[in-house]
Structure formats: C-alpha cells, structure tokens
Amino acid sequence: MQPILEIRGLEASVDDKPILRGIDLTVNPGEIHAIMGPNGSGKSTLAQVLAGRETFTVTAGHVRYLGADLLARAPEERARDGVFLAFQYPVEIAGVSNVYLLKAALNAARRHRGEPELDAMDFLALVRSKLKSMEMPDDLLYRSVNEGFSGGEKKRNEILQMALLEPRLAILDEADSGLDIDALQVVARGINALRAPERAMIVVTHYQRLLDYVVPDYVHVLSQGRIVRSGGKELAFELEARGYGWIDDAVPAAAGAR
Amino acid sequence: MDTDTARIDELISREYAHGFVTDIEADSVPPGLSEDVIRLISAKKNEPPFMLEWRLDAYRHWLTMREPDWSSIGHPPIDYQDIVYYSAPKAKKEGPKSLDEVDPELLRVYEKLGVPLKEREALAGVAVDAVFDSVSVGTTFKTRLAELGIIFCSFSEAVQEHPELVRQYLGSVVPRGDNFFAALNSAVFTDGSFCYIPKGVRCPMELSTYFRINAKDSGQFERTLIIADEGAYVSYLEGCTAPMRDENQLHAAVVELVALECAHIKYSTVQNWYPGDRDGKGGIYNFVTKRGDCRGAHSHIAWTQVETGSAITWKYPSCILRGDHSVGTFHSVALTNHRQQADTGTKMIHIGRDTKSTIVSKGISAGRGSNAYRGLVKVLKTAEGARNYTQCDSLLVGDRCAAHTFPYIEVRNPTAKVEHEASTSRIGEEQLFYCRQRGLSAEDAVSMIVSGFCKEVFKELPMEFAVEAQKLLGVSLEGSVG
Numbered sequence: 001m002q003p004i005l006e007i008r009g010l011e012a013s014v015d016d017k018p019i020l021r022g023i024d025l026t027v028n029p030g031e032i033h034a035i036m037g038p039n040g041s042g043k044s045t046l047a048q049v050l051a052g053r054e055t056f057t058v059t060a061g062h063v064r065y066l067g068a069d070l071l072a073r074a075p076e077e078r079a080r081d082g083v084f085l086a087f088q089y090p091v092e093i094a095g096v097s098n099v100y101l102l103k104a105a106l107n108a109a110r111r112h113r114g115e116p117e118l119d120a121m122d123f124l125a126l127v128r129s130k131l132k133s134m135e136m137p138d139d140l141l142y143r144s145v146n147e148g149f150s151g152g153e154k155k156r157n158e159i160l161q162m163a164l165l166e167p168r169l170a171i172l173d174e175a176d177s178g179l180d181i182d183a184l185q186v187v188a189r190g191i192n193a194l195r196a197p198e199r200a201m202i203v204v205t206h207y208q209r210l211l212d213y214v215v216p217d218y219v220h221v222l223s224q225g226r227i228v229r230s231g232g233k234e235l236a237f238e239l240e241a242r243g244y245g246w247i248d249d250a251v252p253a254a255a256g257a258r
Numbered sequence: 259m260d261t262d263t264a265r266i267d268e269l270i271s272r273e274y275a276h277g278f279v280t281d282i283e284a285d286s287v288p289p290g291l292s293e294d295v296i297r298l299i300s301a302k303k304n305e306p307p308f309m310l311e312w313r314l315d316a317y318r319h320w321l322t323m324r325e326p327d328w329s330s331i332g333h334p335p336i337d338y339q340d341i342v343y344y345s346a347p348k349a350k351k352e353g354p355k356s357l358d359e360v361d362p363e364l365l366r367v368y369e370k371l372g373v374p375l376k377e378r379e380a381l382a383g384v385a386v387d388a389v390f391d392s393v394s395v396g397t398t399f400k401t402r403l404a405e406l407g408i409i410f411c412s413f414s415e416a417v418q419e420h421p422e423l424v425r426q427y428l429g430s431v432v433p434r435g436d437n438f439f440a441a442l443n444s445a446v447f448t449d450g451s452f453c454y455i456p457k458g459v460r461c462p463m464e465l466s467t468y469f470r471i472n473a474k475d476s477g478q479f480e481r482t483l484i485i486a487d488e489g490a491y492v493s494y495l496e497g498c499t500a501p502m503r504d505e506n507q508l509h510a511a512v513v514e515l516v517a518l519e520c521a522h523i524k525y526s527t528v529q530n531w532y533p534g535d536r537d538g539k540g541g542i543y544n545f546v547t548k549r550g551d552c553r554g555a556h557s558h559i560a561w562t563q564v565e566t567g568s569a570i571t572w573k574y575p576s577c578i579l580r581g582d583h584s585v586g587t588f589h590s591v592a593l594t595n596h597r598q599q600a601d602t603g604t605k606m607i608h609i610g611r612d613t614k615s616t617i618v619s620k621g622i623s624a625g626r627g628s629n630a631y632r633g634l635v636k637v638l639k640t641a642e643g644a645r646n647y648t649q650c651d652s653l654l655v656g657d658r659c660a661a662h663t664f665p666y667i668e669v670r671n672p673t674a675k676v677e678h679e680a681s682t683s684r685i686g687e688e689q690l691f692y693c694r695q696r697g698l699s700a701e702d703a704v705s706m707i708v709s710g711f712c713k714e715v716f717k718e719l720p721m722e723f724a725v726e727a728q729k730l731l732g733v734s735l736e737g738s739v740g
C-alpha cells in the first residue's frame with residue numbers, strides 16, 4: 001500500500017531561525033494522526049510547510065505525497081491535488097462571498113481532475129447539503145469570507161470547505177479551539193464523516209476532548225521542532241493527565257514515528 | 259518641411275482674409291495653436307458665429323492660465339504647440355492593414371476580454387470595409403429615441419440641428435475658463451456627444467457612446483453635454499472596456515451634465531485607455547473635467563467610474579447641488595499598476611437646502627502604481643441641513659505601490675453633517691495563501707480579492723458593464739503578483 005504522506009528529515013526555518021528540526025512521519029490511507037505539543041513547538045509550521053506556505057524555507061529533508069515530490073509544487077497545485085489545510089486562524093476577505101470562494105475552489109479542483117465545472121444549481125444543491133450537516137445557517141454562504149464570523153463559525157466554515165472539497169489528505173490545525181461543547185460535536189461529526197479508507201488526516205490539537213470524538217490511530221508529540229514521542233491514542237490521555245513536562249525533549253522520537 | 263509650413267500658413271491667412279469659407283485643401287493643420295487655427299476648426303465645422311466667439315474667448319482665457327501643478331502626479335512637460343488641433347476625419351489607411359500588423363499584446367487583451375473579432379479590428383484601427391454591426395444597431399436605436407423626443411447625436415450635429423439648446427447649456431456647468439484643460443478643450447474641441455431628454459421622459463435604454471459610431475473619431479478633445487429636463491431620467495455609459503489604439507498622448511475631455519427639477523442622470527464610465535508599457539512608455543495622459551449641475555430641486559446626479567487605463571489620470575467628476583433636496587453620488591474604482599499614476603476624486607458643492615451627497619472611492623495600487631484620492635466637500639451658508647458621507651478605501655497589492663488620500667472639507671453652515679471614513683489595507687500574503695490553499699491561482703486570488711474590495715462600486719454599474727469591469731480588473735492586474 002502506498003503511503004499518502006512520507007516526511008523524511010524535514011527541516012524548515014523562518015528568517016534563518018530553525019523551527020522544524022528534523023521531522024519524520026509516515027501517514028497511510030485511512031489513518032488519523034494527532035499531533036500535540038506545547039505552544040510554539042512548530043505544529044502550525046509543519047502544517048503550513050506541507051501546504052506550501054512560502055514564509056518558511058525548507059532547509060533539509062523531503063516530503064512525498066502519493067509517491068511524488070510535494071515540496072516542489074505551488075500551494076494551489078497541492079490543493080487541487082487533494083491536500084487540504086484547515087487554518088488555525090482563517091483569514092477574512094472583505095466583499096468576497098463565502099459561496100463564491102467555495103465555488104471557485106471546487107471548480108479549480110474539478111478542472112484539475114478533468115471533470116466539468118458544476119453549474120450554479122448543482123453547486124448550490126451540493127453546498128446546501130454540506131451546510132446542513134455542519135448545522136450552519138444559509139446566510140453564512142452569502143456573507144463575506146470569515147468576515148465577522150465568530151470563532152466557532154470560522155472553524156465550522158473550515159470543515160465545511162473540507163467537506164465540499166473531499167481532500168485525500170486533510171491537515172486540521174486546531175479545528176477544535178474556541179468551540180463550545182455543541183459546536184465541538186458538530187465539528188467532530190464533520191471530521192468523522194470524512195473518515196474513509198482512501199483518505200488520511202493529520203489533526204493538530206491541544207485537547208483530549210476532540211480525540212474523544214475523533215479517535216486517532218497515532219498520537220505524536222512535537223517539541224522544539226521534533227517529534228519527541230509517538231504512541232497510540234492512550235498517549236493523549238497520558239498527556240492530558242501529566243502535561244508535557246515528563247517528556248524529555250532531548251530524546252528523539254521513538255521508532256513509532258516512522 | 260519649412261516651405262510646406264509656410265505655404266499652409268499662407269493658406270490659412272488667405273482663408274482668413276476671405277472670411278473663412280471653403281476650399282481648403284489641407285485635411286489637417288500643422289501643429290500648434292493660435293486664433294487662426296481655432297477659426298479654421300470652427301469654419302471647417304461650419305459653426306454658427308456664437309460658437310466661434312465662444313471658442314476664441316476660451317482660448318484667450320487659456321493663454322492667461324498655467325497648467326495645474328498641485329496634483330500628485332508627475333509627467334514630462336507637454337508641448338502644446340506640438341499638437342495637431344485639427345485633422346479631418348482620419349483616413350482609414352493610416353491604420354494597420356490587418357490584425358497581423360497590430361501589437362500582439364493588445365490582441366491578447368482583446369481575446370481575454372472576449373471582444374468579438376470584427377470589433378477587435380475596429381478598435382485596433384484596422385481599415386474595415388464592411389462597417390460593423392453597431393451602425394445598424396445605432397440607427398434602429400435612434401428612431402426609437404426620436405419617437406420619445408430624445409435627442410442623442412454627435413456634438414457637431416447638435417450644433418447644426420439644435421443650436422438653441424447648445425447655446426443655452428454649453429459651458430453652463432463647466433465655464434470656458436474653469437481650468438487649464440477645460441479652457442483648452444473649449445477652444446479646440448472637435449466633437450463629442452450631445453443628449454437631451456425632454457420633460458418627464460424616462461429614457462428606455464442605456465445610452466452608450468459605443469453605439470454612436472460617428473463619435474469614434476472625436477479625438478483627444480471630446481465634449482459631452484447631457485441635459486435631463488424636468489422629471490427626466492437617463493443612464494449614460496461612456497467608454498469601452500477594450501483599450502483603444504490611440505496615437506494621441508494628451509486627452510482633455512469635458513463632460514457637462516444638467517439635471518433640472520426631479521431629473522435623474524446616471525453617468526457610468528469604464529475607462530481603459532492604453533496605460534503604457536511596464537515602464538510607462540507610450541501611455542495616455544487623461545486630464546478630464548466632468549461636472550454635473552443639479553440645477554432643479556430633487557434632482558439626482560450619479561457618477562460611477564471604473565478606471566484602469568491611462569498612464570496618467572487626472573479626473574474629478576463633481577456635482578453642484580444647487581436645487582433644494584438634490585442628491586449627488588460618486589462611486590469610483592481607480593486601479594493603477596506598473597507605473598501608472600492616478601489623481602482622482604470628486605467635488606460635492608452643497609448650495610441648496612437638504613442636499614445630500616455620497617462618495618465611495620476605492621483605490622487599488624499594484625506594481626509601482628500610485629493612486630491619490632482628492633475630494634472636496636463644500637457646504638455653503640445656504641445649504642441648511644446638508645449631508646455628506648464619504649468612504650475612501652485604498653488597497654495595496656505588493657509593497658512598491660502607493661496610496662494617498664487628500665480629503666478637503668469646508669463647511670459654512672452649522673446644520674450640515676459631514677462624515678468621512680478612510681481605510682488602507684494590503685492584500686496580505688496571508689489572504690493570498692488562504693485562497694491558493696483552496697486551489698485558486700495567485701492571479702485569480704488577487705482578482706477575486708480586488709473584486710470583493712470593489713463590490714460597492716460594481717453594484718452601481720449596469721449589469722453587463724459590471725461583468726466587463728470585473729474581467730477588466732483581472733486583466734489589468736496581470737503580473738502584479740508572483
């Protein structure tokens with residue numbers, strides 16, 4: 001079975017300041033990997049480097065996505081090819097309606113796959129059904145992208161986009177932060193609905209509570225730009241109970257990260 | 259060359275001696291401006307004496323004026339004696355013989371904008387034998403309008419057919435000596451559009467210069483006069499989204515609008531003149547004076563403009579709110595890319611009671627473009643209860659461009675309310691990355707973000723115009739990222 005993602009020795013820096021300092025990770029189809037770790041340890045950086053953010057310079061290592069070099073490609077090519085990033089801080093775009101962006105995004109991917117673009121009617125029917133499953137009101141479609149959205153609405157909107165785009169690899173950066181209990185369940189349901197044998201997810205989170213709903217196959221702890229611990233879903237409970245202090249930063253990741 | 263010039267000079271003075279009648283062989287006069295040239299223009303156009311007097315008066319005024327230097331634009335000095343002020347309807351053979359001879363860059367833009375092939379030829383100045391479709395469209399159009407008593411014709415035609423209207427209204431909004439460029443235009447304008455909507459008539463279609471084929475060659479000093487009589491309504495579209503091939507570097511047009519009691523004039527412009535190459539070479543300098551006079555009570559004048567062309571744009575469509583309860587609105591998008599410069603804005607002069615004005619200005623600067631908003635809101639003593647709302651937003655694409663805002667507010671009546679809001683934002687790397695992560699190319703992302711920024715203005719435009727304007731912004735922004 002071909003892995004969806006293979007990260008080997010990945011190092012990245014910003015303004016000559018190293019942030020990722022040698023990441024190794026393999027993600028197979030059907031798997032969910034949770035990434036945890038203290039603030040500033042590099043979780044978002046890893047997510048953004050995978051998505052192609054040019055702010056970060058990759059200084060070593062390589063990444064294969066479905067067997068092909070990922071890092072050489074532009075962010076939009078990765079996206080059209082099925083790499084999706086739910087942002088920790090989704091940006092606002094004034095005057096651009098949410099529905100417009102959704103349609104442009106979906107059609108960009110369809111064109112790339114050689115499929116015909118959806119017409120307005122079909123698109124609307126599709127997006128309405130997804131909207132319903134995310135328990136979002138219709139009017140969010142016509143509001144400007146993320147503008148004036150509450151924290152929770154922004155997060156739901158990210159999952160809505162994921163549901164519509166049906167990526168092969170979804171990277172969710174703190175999809176759960178700032179959600180109330182009900183919203184957390186809605187988001188978790190949205191994520192679980194996309195669990196599929198051919199799809200993989202990397203879920204960045206600080207809290208066990210999301211993992212109660214979205215049960216991961218593996219949990220990794222990132223610290224100072226390295227994976228310092230990997231394990232099964234029990235690792236998350238341990239972290240919840242004991243914090244990060246007991247993990248010795250100097251010890252590199254166990255073989256489980258491979 | 260010298261002997262030629264001498265001969266033409268001789269010819270001109272001889273004509274003048276003869277009282278300026280006919281048989282001038284030359285189709286164009288040599289470069290330069292003088293009273294004789296103005297007499298020649300007037301004679302060529304067979305104008306009534308009042309027009310000649312009007313022109314001469316403007317010229318004499320112009321001689322006493324200096325080119326304005328207060329705007330934030332810079333350009334090499336213009337030699338006004340090096341311009342040809344009159345040439346007879348251009349011989350088509352001057353232009354390229356076929357599209358093969360036309361600048362491929364221009365053709366690529368037409369293609370992107372979806373301009374039909376025939377029209378591409380006409381726009382590029384190719385000698386087209388079969389006059390293209392809009393002529394017939396134009397004529398059917400004209401009969402329908404005539405039935406309603408609407409006059410819509412070239413300015414020259416109006417001078418011949420409706421001299422009383424021209425005499426009554428010409429210069430009544432933009433006086434001959436109003437400013438340097440308006441004075442120059444008044445002295446030498448050769449053609450333009452004229453429109454009169456009679457009392458109580460609602461013009462049933464958008465009037466567009468596009469359909470008025472005889473205005474195609476009205477040249478660099480264009481004159482437009484639109485009068486909406488009591489209770490009349492008209493929506494007028496100026497311009498064309500495809501860039502015109504044009505050898506004239508200096509353009510100094512004048513547009514006058516007159517709205518009588520309860521009349522409503524909507525004037526929309528999508529302007530995309532050649533901005534010059536990346537270094538700004540060869541672009542058009544556009545110095546235009548546009549002003550509307552809300553002369554009657556409850557009248558309304560609305561300016562909407564989308565400007566993406568020209569190397570230099572200097573333009574302040576204005577409203578004089580004379581009638582009580584009259585309303586002036588100004589919605590503008592001005593985009594500058596590469597080395598383009600724009601200094602635009604509006605003036606709202608409140609004279610009547612309870613007059614209202616709204617200004618929404620969206621400036622977009624990309625590349626090394628520079629964009630200035632200059633607005634004046636003036637409330638005179640007489641304007642009890644006047645209100646103005648101004649919103650002025652700038653969007654920067656990249657970090658080598660500039661945006662400036664110069665709002666001037668003068669209020670002489672304490673009951674007036676004047677509000678001003680301004681914002682500057684930059685298309686952030688963050689926004690771009692977000693869109694690209696969703697699969698949009700960087701260019702599509704920029705044009706989507708820019709369209710979003712301009713939404714409030716686009717919704718003021720007639721539907722198809724808005725669609726074209728949106729496409730145009732995309733084309734104009736090419737090469738601004740990456």
Ligand SMILES: Nc1ncnc2c1ncn2[C@@H]1O[C@H](COP(=O)(O)OP(=O)(O)OP(=O)(O)O)[C@@H](O)[C@H]1O
Nearest residue numbers: 014019037038039040041042043044045046055088
């Ligand atoms: N653009 C940037 N410029 C400078 N430093 C940056 C930049 N982006 C990230 N960093 C730094 O890189 C380190 C890792 O940041 P990152 O956002 O990846 O952490 P994180 O693990 O996602 O933290 P959190 O849990 O708080 O979201 C931090 O020290 C941060 O300050």
Ligand SMILES: [Mg+2]
Nearest residue numbers: 043044045088
């Ligand atoms: Mg983070």
